[in-house]
Amino acid sequence: MSGSLGVVAPDGVPEVRPGDDLVALVVAAFPQIADGDVVVVTSKVVSKAEGRLVPGSDRAAVLPAETERVVARRGPTTIVRTRTGLTMAAAGIDNSNVEAGTLALLPLDPDASARALRRALAERTGRNVGVVVTDTAGRAWRTGQTDIAIGAAGLVVIDDHAGRTDAYGNPLAVTAPAVADELASAAELVLGKLTARPFALVRGRGDLVLPRGLDGTGAKALVRPEGEDLFGYGAREAVVRALAGRPEDRAPFGAPAALEEVAAAVELVTGTSPRRHDGALVCTDDPRLPALAMAHGWVVDVLVGSVTHSAPAETTIRPATP
Incomplete structure (x- = not known):
């Protein structure tokens, strides 16, 4: 047996606007969706559908309302902890892939958005799938950005290896892959930043998809509580x-x-x-x-x-x- 993972993101998804039915768009994009698949959706289209758009081009003007506390400032860059616990530049407020003069805010509750998508997909397709809502984030000690899971439903988000042993018999104590983030990053490779591909389908990790009716902890389980982050301030x-x-x-x-x-x-x-x-x-x-x-x-x-x-x-x- 060998491991394999398939990721696909279709072209041609129409522009998403406030009030649009994301589930209908996902179903149309993936007519062969199957049990155990993981549907990955960018936070940008979730924000658009949920009406999380504000007029303007000055992120600093709307940043305070999205900020729980400032983590660090460096020149024009402000890193903040958001109300949902995410630590991100400018609270994830973005002016890319939106109409000029518009800013997109992150979804109010990305885990709730993921749960709603999972439930609606089950109702319309009869399939049991996991859902991940993604956004792009920088890393404290690495140049560049990668996509992470900011919302999840019906999915194991962290695979805790504590209590297991490796092939040499060594006990594992702290190994805990953030599999929801890994799925988000894998999907980003086909989603891209300059394409009309806001949805991806990942196949091959059905072992991470929870049974019907179980949504799991959500991506909030990946957020370190205040005081447990060794680098809580810049x-x-x-x-x-x-x-x-x-x-x-x-x-x-x-x-x-x-x-x-x-x-x-x-x-x-x-x-x-x-x-x-x-x-x-x-x-x-x-x-x-x-x-x-x-x-x-x-x-x-x-x-x-x-x-x-x-x-x-x-x-x-x-x-x-x-």
Whole structure:
């Protein structure tokens, strides 16, 4: 047995406009759709059909309404976390493949859009298929972009290998392919960016398609929760947020770091060794301590000086509490 994967994207799909029936277009594009197939749909046509278009050409003007928080800024580029948890340049707002003077916003709930498509396809074709809604995203350490799954239904989106062993008997602990993203990227190879091909059909991974009536976790399962992302802020933004020290900026820095880790950081930055006291650190007073504490999920103790009154002045820092 050998593995194989087939991906096809037909030409000639008509322009999609608000209110159009995407399911009818998909059915017409894939008359031989079969159980176990995965239908891949670009977010752009989902946004068009759902009326997620706004007049204008200035993305910065509509960006705040689509932003949960700013992750990083660099010149004209702003990377944000959207309401759905996606981290993307300009919140995925795009002016390509739309009429001039128009901006396309991402679907309000891409997983819900995928579920609606899966359900309607089952009703009209009698077939049990998975659905992936895709969008293009950059990668923090790689040049260029690739398509990812921002919505999914009826599909295993992450293939967790934890508890399995490889061919050499080695236990697998962290291997978890994001198969929904891999399907999105495979489909993008035939969809392209400059063609009228908004739909693709992937055949050969029916093992990832869930039984009828089960939609699965959706693509939201691929989004890291706040605080679990080791790079919740860009390099510059992290410095600014740590120095500003606003409580609402704390979550992306993650859970409080271990005492020994913070002690080592204090010694590295200030050149002095803190004392351990009841789960806290008593440090020689230094104006950099609040930012250092913030970056590690710690806080300056509100009872500064309560542990000791010796000279020189001292500051107590402790892990932040939820």
